[in-house]
Amino acid sequence: MPPPLKGAKFHADASYLLAGGLGGIGRSLSTWMVANGARNLIFVSRSGVSNDAARELVSTLMCKGVRVEVLQCDIADEVRLFDSLNAVLRTMPPIRGVIQGAMVLRDQIFANMPYETFVSALRPKVQGSWSLHQATLDQPLDFFVLLSSASSFLGNAGQANYVAACTYQVSLAAHRLGLGLPATAIDIGKVASVGVVAERGGGAIEANLVRIGLRDIQESELHAIIELAMLPNAVGVTNGHLITGAHTSLDPGAELADLPFWSRDPVFSHLDALRPHLARAADGGSSSTSTAGRASLKSLLGSAPSKAAAVATVLDALLAKLARALAMPVAEIDPARSTAAYGIDSLLAVDIRNWIFREAGADVAVFEVLQAGSVGG
Structure with a gap:
């Protein structure tokens, strides 16, 4: 069993950078970070404080004595990001942590997907993540967290572009570890109360995530996952990759048609192979509830x-x-x-x-x- 988490502690004399941090998940994480000691936050956002939620967040944090800098910048623009960070770090302490949560969703069936649609989802996670990697090489980072998605290993119809972008982040985390730099890519499932799904009122997006077998992650669980990802050599993190949010296909009573499509992928065959054994155990040794009999x-x-x-x-x-x-x-x-x-x-x-x-x-x-x-x- 992994040891219990001790509670995240952020340095008051350090800066922390959140890309895409003015969205729902970013607002939740920045509030949590401040509650645990962070006093200098740098937000990088293409739109800046262009909506009421972003303005309210910045105002609330500043009222708590937090220094907040919002860089209205496309993180995929490496030169612009370098210049913006260099300017703000003249008066702010060094960056000790990065959370990359920038994303663009442009879902469409791959056979009909124009090139522009494909690359629009790649840009913030591929070029953007690489730009952050390059721009912070001279910073004393304790953690470099990339918010990926469970769809990067499960797959999802209509999201070939987004899945490719998230898969790149997993590889970038491994690359950084190979250089002796901190990095964790987190494959996040469906966050229940904050983020894109919650802000869009569920609907078709939520139904699709439920259909592919993603479980709800509560806001407090998200914070604990980020805390785990910040730790060096954390249990459950393999080569800089932390998988969360996906149901297994181990329900012994489920019809095969009820299982998510990925449960039939040979990669997950070890999970499906356990189902008959669990079914017999659940039925006291009888195989009458086995899906094989249906x-x-x-x-x-x-x-x-x-x-x-x-x-x-x-x-x-x-x-x-x-x-x-x-x-x-x-x-x-x-x-x-x-x-x-x-x-x-x-x-x-x-x-x-x-x-x-x-x-x-x-x-x-x-x-x-x-x-x-x-x-x-």
């Missing part, structure tokens, strides 16, 4: 006595699939309503299309799912 949709269709029975079987399975994906009771899904009425977007349509192909062997186009006049056909 009939597949394809086999049910093969044994259907009539076309009408086969249609009913497919509809029941489809309604159950939609209920899981939309996190709503099956009884609330009306087969007569269109897929659009339930907010099914291109990402969910791809998931449904893949499920139909996997379960029934039928090749359905994504646009057929999106343009279906009714769920029940």
Whole structure:
């Protein structure tokens, strides 16, 4: 078991840099850092204090005696970042810690993704993270934390650009460690009360994260994760990489179709291999609850006595699939309503299309799912 965390302590005579730190997660982290001793904060933000939440944060921190500098700067612009940091560090203490939380989300199916959309998500995390690395090489850093995403190792439909950017951050952390420099890339799951998902009111973004198997991370848990990432040689951190926020596929009673898509990836096969054993243990040694004993949709269709029975079987399975994906009771899904009425977007349509192909062997186009006049056909 890892030793208990002792509580983060930040130096009052040091500066701490937060990139993208005026967003929801950054506001939470900066408040937490100040509560634990930080007195000099440097925020790097493309938009600066352009909204009420950012202005309120800066005002609140300054009222607590914290020196706050906001550099309105694109961290991917290495020259501009160097110049801005050099100017502010003439009057501020050296930087002892960096938290890189800058991000851009431009989700789109990869086959249809323009080059500009792809690179827009890469820029803050690839060029931006490298610029921060270069700009702080002469600073006495205790930690260099890169906020990545659990999607970097799980994958996520429509986020090839963002996944690539997050994966780069994991490699950059390993590169820094190889140079003898502190670094941890944290693959964060779905933060419950702050950040992009919370600020956008959940909706399709949250439903998608739930669908791929991400668990909620509470704000206090986020602080503890950051604290762990700040420690040298922390337990659970491998080669500068800390994975959090993903459910395992170990639920012994779950249907295979209920499991997140990544549970079928051979990389995670060691988790899935445990499920039958856990099922037998949970059932007192009986294998009756094993998912291996459940009939597949394809086999049910093969044994259907009539076309009408086969249609009913497919509809029941489809309604159950939609209920899981939309996190709503099956009884609330009306087969007569269109897929659009339930907010099914291109990402969910791809998931449904893949499920139909996997379960029934039928090749359905994504646009057929999106343009279906009714769920029940």
